[in-house]
Amino acid sequence: MFCQFIRRFLLVIYIVIIIFFLAACLSPFLNPATWWVFGFLGLAFPYLFITLCFFLTGWLFARSRWSWLAIIALLLGWNNISAVFAFHPGSAFSKDKKEAGALRIMTWNTKGFFPGEVSATTEMRLAHRESIFDVIRDYDPDIIAIQEFSTIETSNWFNNLTHLRKMGYRYYYFPGDFVKYKVLYSGTAIFSKYPVIDSAKTYMPQNAEDKVESLLSADIVYQNDTIRIFTGHLQSYRFMPADYSDFSKIRNGANERVDASKNIVRKMRVAFKKRGIQTDIIRKQLDESTYPEIFCGDLNDVPGSYAYFSVKNKKRDAFIAKGFGFGQTYYSFSSNFMRQLPTIRIDYIFTDPRFTVQQCTRIPVILSDHIPVIADVRLSGK
DSSP: OHHHHHHHHHHHHHHHHHHHHHHHTTGGGSOTTTOTHHHHHHHHHHHHHHHHHHHHHHHHHTTOTTHHHHHHHHHHTHHHHHHHOEEOTTOOOOOSOOOTTOEEEEEEEOGGGOOSOTTOOHHHHHHHHHHHHHHHHHHOOSEEEEEEEEEETTOSSSOHHHHHHHTTOOEEEOOOSEEETTTEEEEEEEEESSOEEEEEEEOOOOOTTTOOOOEEEEEEEETTEEEEEEEEEOOOOOOOHHHHHHHHHHHHTOTTHHHHHHHHHHHHHHHHHHHHHHHHHHHHHHHTOOSOEEEEEEOSSOTTSHHHHHHHTTSEEHHHHHOEEOOOOBOOSSOHHHHTOTTOOOEEEEEOTTEEEEEEEEOOOOSSSBOOEEEEEEETTO
8 A cells, every 4th residue: 555655656756856847848839938937947947957867767667658658758858858968978178289271259248257156366467367368378369258257457567458469469359338437448259260251249238237248249350260259248147145045044944944045036036037138139240240250158057048049049059069078068156056066067168050060168277256168160161
C-alpha cells in the first residue's frame, strides 16, 4: 500500500515537471514584456530538464510505459535543450595561432575596469586594469566588443581608450552613454585592428535609474569585405546588497521569506518586461543589416529565453557550435548562491550563417562579474 502511494506521488510530481518543462519551452516565443512569467520559466528550464532526465532514467530502469511521456517532452523541447548545453567535449581553444583567414572576436563586460572590492585602492585598481589588458594581449583578438567600458580622458592612469589604441586597436566606436564627475565616460564600445568605415548608435528607452547602454554597430573592412559588428547590453536585474540579503533569507528559511521573495520577484519581473522591449529593438536593427553581421554582447538573460532566441534568430551561437558544457559567464561577487549556478550564461557571440565558427571558449579569468567569451570565425569563401 505504501509503495503504491509513493509511486502515485512520484507520478504526480513527474507530470507536473513535464507540464512546467513544456511551458518553459514556450519562452522563446512569448515576449516577457507581456508574458513576464515565462521569463522565470526560462531561468528554470535547465533544472527542469535535468529533473526530467532523472525521472526518465528511473522509468526506463523500471521498464515503465511512463518513460514515453518524458521522451516525447524531451523531443519537443530539443530546440531549447540544444541552446542550453554545448556538446563538444575536448574542444580546446588554441590562443597562440589562429587559422589563416580567421577573425578573432572577443566580447567582455569589463565592469568599468573596476575590481570587485568596493574599498579598492588606486594601486589595486591599476593592477586590476592591467590584468584585463594582459588577457587581451594574451589572446590577441582582432575585434573587441566591450560592455561597461569606461575611460577618463584627463587621466594618465585610467585613460583606457588611449591605452587600447596603443595596443593596436586604432579603430574604435565609443559614443559614450553616461558621464560621471564630468570626466568619467562609460558605455558600450567596439575596438578593431581593421578600419571602421561606418557606425551607428541605437538608444534604448529607459528610466533614469536603469543605466541601460546603447546598441552599437560598426562596419569593418576585413579582407576586402565589409562586416557589421553589433554590441549591446540589455536590462539587468539591478540587484543591490539588500536583494542578495533577500536571497539568503529565502534560502535559509527566515521569517521574512515571503516578503523577501516578493521583493526579488518584483525586481525580476520589471527586468523581464524591459528586456522584452529592448530585445525587439535589437532584433529590428539586426534584421535590417545589409552586411554579414556578428552580435557580441551581454543579454542579461539565459539560453532558452525570448531575448536569446530573438537576438540569435538564424545566427549561430559560437559557444554552442564549438564549446562544451553550460558555459557560465556570470560571476557574482555578492552572492555565493548565484556564483555556484553553472547555467547562468548571459554573454554571447552570435554569427551570421555566412560565417564559419572555427573555435570558441570562455576565458577562465575572474576580473569582472562577467567571464569573457572569444571565438575565431571565418567568412565563407575566405
